[in-house]
Amino acid sequence: MTYLIYIAVAVVAAALAAGVTLMMQRRMANTRAKTILADAAREADDLKRTRELEGKEEALRITSEAEKAANQRMSKLQSTEAKMKQRELQLNQQQSENQRTKNELENTRQNLEAQQNVINQRQSQLDDLHHQAQDLLEHISGLSSAEAKEKLIESLKDEAKTAAASYINDIMDDAKLTANKEAKRIVVQSIQRVATETAIENSVTVFHIDSDEIKGRIIGREGRNIRALEAATGIEIIVDDTPEAIVLSGFDPVRREVARLALHQLVADGRIHPARIEEVVAKVRKQLEQEIIETGQRTAIDLGIHGLHPELIRLVGKMKYRSSYGQNLLQHSRETANLCAVMASELGLNPKKARRAGLLHDIGKVPDEEPELPHALLGMKLAEKYKEKPEICNAIGAHHDEIEQTSLLAPIVQVCDAISGARPGARREIVEAYIKRLNDLEQLAMSYPGVVKTYAIQAGRELRVIVGADKIDDAETEKLSSEIARRIQDEMTYPGQVKITVIRETRSVSFAK
Numbered sequence: 376m377t378y379l380i381y382i383a384v385a386v387v388a389a390a391l392a393a394g395v396t397l398m399m400q401r402r403m404a405n406t407r408a409k410t411i412l413a414d415a416a417r418e419a420d421d422l423k424r425t426r427e428l429e430g431k432e433e434a435l436r437i438t439s440e441a442e443k444a445a446n447q448r449m450s451k452l453q454s455t456e457a458k459m460k461q462r463e464l465q466l467n468q469q470q471s472e473n474q475r476t477k478n479e480l481e482n483t484r485q486n487l488e489a490q491q492n493v494i495n496q497r498q499s500q501l502d503d504l505h506h507q508a509q510d511l512l513e514h515i516s517g518l519s520s521a522e523a524k525e526k527l528i529e530s531l532k533d534e535a536k537t538a539a540a541s542y543i544n545d546i547m548d549d550a551k552l553t554a555n556k557e558a559k560r561i562v563v564q565s566i567q568r569v570a571t572e573t574a575i576e577n578s579v580t581v582f583h584i585d586s587d588e589i590k591g592r593i594i595g596r597e598g599r600n601i602r603a604l605e606a607a608t609g610i611e612i613i614v615d616d617t618p619e620a621i622v623l624s625g626f627d628p629v630r631r632e633v634a635r636l637a638l639h640q641l642v643a644d645g646r647i648h649p650a651r652i653e654e655v656v657a658k659v660r661k662q663l664e665q666e667i668i669e670t671g672q673r674t675a676i677d678l679g680i681h682g683l684h685p686e687l688i689r690l691v692g693k694m695k696y697r698s699s700y701g702q703n704l705l706q707h708s709r710e711t712a713n714l715c716a717v718m719a720s721e722l723g724l725n726p727k728k729a730r731r732a733g734l735l736h737d738i739g740k741v742p743d744e745e746p747e748l749p750h751a752l753l754g755m756k757l758a759e760k761y762k763e764k765p766e767i768c769n770a771i772g773a774h775h776d777e778i779e780q781t782s783l784l785a786p787i788v789q790v791c792d793a794i795s796g797a798r799p800g801a802r803r804e805i806v807e808a809y810i811k812r813l814n815d816l817e818q819l820a821m822s823y824p825g826v827v828k829t830y831a832i833q834a835g836r837e838l839r840v841i842v843g844a845d846k847i848d849d850a851e852t853e854k855l856s857s858e859i860a861r862r863i864q865d866e867m868t869y870p871g872q873v874k875i876t877v878i879r880e881t882r883s884v885s886f887a888k
Contacts, residue, residue, distance in 0.1 A: 580623040580631045582638050590614050592647050593621065593638070603649035607656040608634040628696035633659050667692035674705065678712055680731050684761035691734065693741040704741070707795050708734050714791035715784075724783055732770040732784050733791055735763070739771075751775045815867060820859055837874040838863075844881040852877040
């Protein structure tokens, strides 16, 4: 029992202690809460004052900006007002000028009306005098005005006929005197307006190889590869001691091109045997045939020629692989076509027909078969076969006088063919003469003092002269260039023109050691 009392007393004491602790904690919490509330109130007051100050500053800034904008707007308004006043003043002055001009025009109109009235009065008086004079003349001559007009017209007709006949005779005489001169002018003008490059070909094509070991592979065992290649292409293949080169010989340029392309593919592929050779040659022949057709189509499009028969287009493309006296036939035909168009335009004829006849005039040189006919007549028959117009067929057949010329296109084609083939530089010249001309150019320039070296380049179309910088100054180089050009023009014969370039170079060399 006593033990239970002690326990109860201890529990009561612990409870009292816990109550005292709780009361102390509650007091401390109340005190802390009051402190926090006081701090929060103080911070709120500080924040409020800060926001009030910021609001006042913002209000001052906005007020300042508003005043500034108002001042600027006021300045603009004042400037606009000044401009408007100035514009109003100008309009008032212009209105005054207009009113004054209007008054002057009104005065001028009144003066003109008065003068018109005076003129009308005088015109009526002149009409009366004219009628009186006409009546008097009819009375004196005994003829009416209609009869007098008829006699006057008859006399004027006779005089006009006489004058016209004399004028026609003068024109005919002048035309006879100037016809030759006018024809030369048209020909020269046509030549100057058309200039095309020409390619020089012959009956031999050189095929370059990387090393001489490939020659043995092309020949093959006991020559079977080269025999198969010659049989497939119809071209003679010459393998000699020429380093890194094989010569393809044949008069048909299409076959030579087939052989060259086939050799190129065989060498690149590395497989060279008779079966492969026949396969590659057949493939290349098809490719070249397609290229010929594309060349013909491109040529017709470039010249603006439409409606050509596909076979004629193929023959035009075949001209690319045909040469005449060293002049490429396709380039010659294109040049002739352009010349014909220019000359036809000068003469007032149809340039499209002339260009068509000029392009087709030599198709008789590239037939698939070789009949015993001149190329002009063969070309005419081909054109007739593929439904070309009669005047174009006649121009093709008559451009070498094999048949009679029946249209104006025929002499134009004949003349332009001669111009294209006979102009300087069109046909191949002899190699010795070509080399001699280059040497003469260089020797002529070397004859001048101060010249160090000379080089004739671009097939003799340009001469470069190097002079010593210590012997000739810049001013003398211009004089030297003109002098060399004048001597070449006076002393030498050459196609086209020769450009003379004098080079003077100063070099300063130093070494850093």
